[in-house]
Amino acid sequence: MSSLDKFPGIKALTFDVFGTVVDWRSSIIAEGKALEAKTGIGADWAVVADHWRACYTPYMDKVRNGELPWTNLDTLHRMILDEIVIKFDLQGLSEEEIAEFNLAWHRLNPWPDAIQGLERIRKSSTIAALSNGNVSLLVDMAKHVGLPWDSIISAEVARHYKPDAIVYEKAAQLLRLKPAQVMMVATHVIDLEAAAGVGFKTAFVHRPFEYGKERRVSEFKLERFDLVAENFPELASLIGA
Amino acid sequence: MSSLDKFPGIKALTFDVFGTVVDWRSSIIAEGKALEAKTGIGADWAVVADHWRACYTPYMDKVRNGELPWTNLDTLHRMILDEIVIKFDLQGLSEEEIAEFNLAWHRLNPWPDAIQGLERIRKSSTIAALSNGNVSLLVDMAKHVGLPWDSIISAEVARHYKPDAIVYEKAAQLLRLKPAQVMMVATHVIDLEAAAGVGFKTAFVHRPFEYGKERRVSEFKLERFDLVAENFPELASLIGA
Numbered sequence: 321m322s323s324l325d326k327f328p329g330i331k332a333l334t335f336d337v338f339g340t341v342v343d344w345r346s347s348i349i350a351e352g353k354a355l356e357a358k359t360g361i362g363a364d365w366a367v368v369a370d371h372w373r374a375c376y377t378p379y380m381d382k383v384r385n386g387e388l389p390w391t392n393l394d395t396l397h398r399m400i401l402d403e404i405v406i407k408f409d410l411q412g413l414s415e416e417e418i419a420e421f422n423l424a425w426h427r428l429n430p431w432p433d434a435i436q437g438l439e440r441i442r443k444s445s446t447i448a449a450l451s452n453g454n455v456s457l458l459v460d461m462a463k464h465v466g467l468p469w470d471s472i473i474s475a476e477v478a479r480h481y482k483p484d485a486i487v488y489e490k491a492a493q494l495l496r497l498k499p500a501q502v503m504m505v506a507t508h509v510i511d512l513e514a515a516a517g518v519g520f521k522t523a524f525v526h527r528p529f530e531y532g533k534e535r536r537v538s539e540f541k542l543e544r545f546d547l548v549a550e551n552f553p554e555l556a557s558l559i560g561a
Numbered sequence: 562m563s564s565l566d567k568f569p570g571i572k573a574l575t576f577d578v579f580g581t582v583v584d585w586r587s588s589i590i591a592e593g594k595a596l597e598a599k600t601g602i603g604a605d606w607a608v609v610a611d612h613w614r615a616c617y618t619p620y621m622d623k624v625r626n627g628e629l630p631w632t633n634l635d636t637l638h639r640m641i642l643d644e645i646v647i648k649f650d651l652q653g654l655s656e657e658e659i660a661e662f663n664l665a666w667h668r669l670n671p672w673p674d675a676i677q678g679l680e681r682i683r684k685s686s687t688i689a690a691l692s693n694g695n696v697s698l699l700v701d702m703a704k705h706v707g708l709p710w711d712s713i714i715s716a717e718v719a720r721h722y723k724p725d726a727i728v729y730e731k732a733a734q735l736l737r738l739k740p741a742q743v744m745m746v747a748t749h750v751i752d753l754e755a756a757a758g759v760g761f762k763t764a765f766v767h768r769p770f771e772y773g774k775e776r777r778v779s780e781f782k783l784e785r786f787d788l789v790a791e792n793f794p795e796l797a798s799l800i801g802a
Contacts, residue, residue: 394737446704456737459712463687471700476735477718494717496635496697 327503327546327559330521332495333441334450334473336482336506337458338373339530341438341449341467342428345369351424359417363408366532371407375400380452380481390479392454398422425453426460430467431527437552438468444561446470450491450504452481471495483514492520503547505555509540516545523547523555568744568787568800571762573736574682575691575714577723577747578699579614580771582679582690582708583669586610592665600658604649607773612648616641621693621722631720633695639663666694667701671708672768678793679709685802687711691732691745693722712736724755733761744788746796750781757786764788764796 338344345366352365379396382388391399401422405411413421441447448471449458455474462469471494475481478490492499499519506512507527516522522545528535542548549555579585586607593606620637623629632640642663646652654662682688689712690699696715703710712735716722719731733740740760747753748768757763763786769776783789790796 446700448700454737455712455735459687459689459736463711470704471696471713494696495700496695 327521329501330445330503330559331497331501332446332448332471333503333505333523333559334448334488334491334515334520335438336504336508336511337449337451337453337461338428339527340505340507340525341434342430342461342465343530344373344425344428345530345532347428348372348424351421351427355413355417355421359413361410361412363410368404368408370531372397372400372404375403383481384484392476393425393452394422394454394457397425423460426457427464428461430465431551433551433553435466435468437556440553440556441559441561442468442470445559446495448473448491448495450482450487451475483510485514485518488515488518488520492518503559509538512545521546523549523558525549525551525555568762570742571686571744571800572738572742573687573689573712574744574746574764574800575689575729575732575756575761576679577745577749577752578690578692578694578702579669580768581746581748581766582675583671583702583706584771585614585666585669586771586773588669589613589665592662592668596654596658596662600654602651602653604651609645609649611772613638613641613645616644624722625725633717634666634693635663635695635698638666664701667698668705669702671706672792674792674794676707676709678795678797681794681797682800682802683709683711686800687736689714689732689736691723691728692716724751726755726759729756729759729761733759744800750779753786762787764790764799766790766792766796 335341348369349365352368356362379400383391401418405413405418438447447469449469450473451458452475454476455472458472458474473491473494475487478487480486492502503521503523504512504515505523505525507525507530512522512524524542524545528537547558549558576582589610590606593604593609597603620641624632642659646654646659679688688710690710691714692699693716695717696713699713699715714732714735716728719728721727733743744762744764745753745756746764746766748766748771753763753765765783765786769778788799790799
């Protein structure tokens with residue numbers, strides 16, 4: 321059975337990346353520990369990772385509300401990291417070390433099931449990253465760990481961040497598809513709601529360990545999404561890939 | 562020996578697609594013949610293919626000079642095809658058949674050496690399509706024949722066509738590289754000259770059969786380019802990949 325049988329109109333699946341495809345938290349912690357091993361300059365890297373990620377939305381909001389002109393995610397990550405250096409007393413790091421640590425976001429590792437699931441889905445549909453990460457971040461990440469994207473669509477191209485509607489609209493337009501022919505895959509309700517708002521189909525994938533080892537169950541009602549899956553292989557099965 | 566040995570600064574190679582990676586002419590002729598077999602409506606498909614391609618630059622010029630607003634290549638191809646239908650007396654084709662024939666450009670076949678060469682180069686450098694084709698054309702083509710791009714950069718994103726300088730500048734910026742860290746690969750001198758104009762390194766690849774079986778030798782002086790190769794495997798060897 322091909323995906324055409326179960327979702328006859330779906331031609332492409334677009335994937336949120338941070339949290340949905342890759343485990344940003346454990347990857348950033350590991351990069352922090354490696355930096356500490358090299359430099360002797362330490363911190364509670366889990367707290368650093370959570371703080372870095374917590375500042376992500378407020379910084380994108382600065383772009384969204386016009387406080388900042390269009391600024392890509394590498395640059396926003398660096399602005400946050402400059403604050404982290406002060407807050408966590410990391411001033412002993414060299415400029416080169418700080419710049420390299422900022423690129424940790426280009427080297428995030430996928431969830432264990434992600435590549436296997438993507439490879440399956442790719443056989444019957446176009447798979448595209450649809451991420452707030454900038455193009456070079458997404459290209460480097462895909463090359464680093466072997467994410468088999470057919471297409472990488474970045475907020476950097478739309479010059480707007482998800483969940484702004486224009487990002488999803490632009491993605492469908494670039495893929496030459498109607499919104500109803502595209503399924504957004506994410507572990508974040510806000511992303512899926514925005515995609516549904518422009519007419520995408522939606523698949524929620526549980527990533528209960530995104531914020532650490534204590535399993536978090538989604539507190540949201542998930543029935544409103546077209547699909548709910550535990551992981552990418554289950555998603556592949558649900559769409560008949 | 563890695564590419565870093567021979568071209569230590571090069572981090573990415575950007576590839577022209579039509580003519581350099583794929584053999585548009587024989588592919589379009591084959592699609593025309595298949596259409597004729599299905600519909601009984603015929604033409605000299607080599608003449609059609611050459612005419613279609615010959616109108617490519619004049620139509621991009623309409624965008625460049627402001628006669629047309631930004632218009633992607635699928636749409637320009639369709640505008641030319643609408644003229645072809647009249648010129649070559651193909652009015653018996655249905656709208657569906659014409660629309661499908663226009664998508665022949667999404668299904669072009671690579672030169673026999675292309676994929677093997679790209680796979681080799683990809684091991685040591687980022688490889689990106691840098692084409693006037695629109696995103697969906699390039700994504701469909703890559704999926705259709707298995708072109709292993711790390712990144713697909715389209716004129717559609719810059720909203721300018723090569724050889725406008727901004728297209729190359731945008732590509733370097735999206736890849737987070739300085740122009741001198743990028744090598745443009747093409748079989749067209751004008752493309753390489755424009756890339757060199759913004760600081761890219763350049764590699765000319767001979768594609769003597771782009772315009773048919775009668776081998777054409779480049780009449781241009783090629784010494785000004787950083788590399789000249791007969792095909793992609795030779796290019797791979799020249800950069801040490």
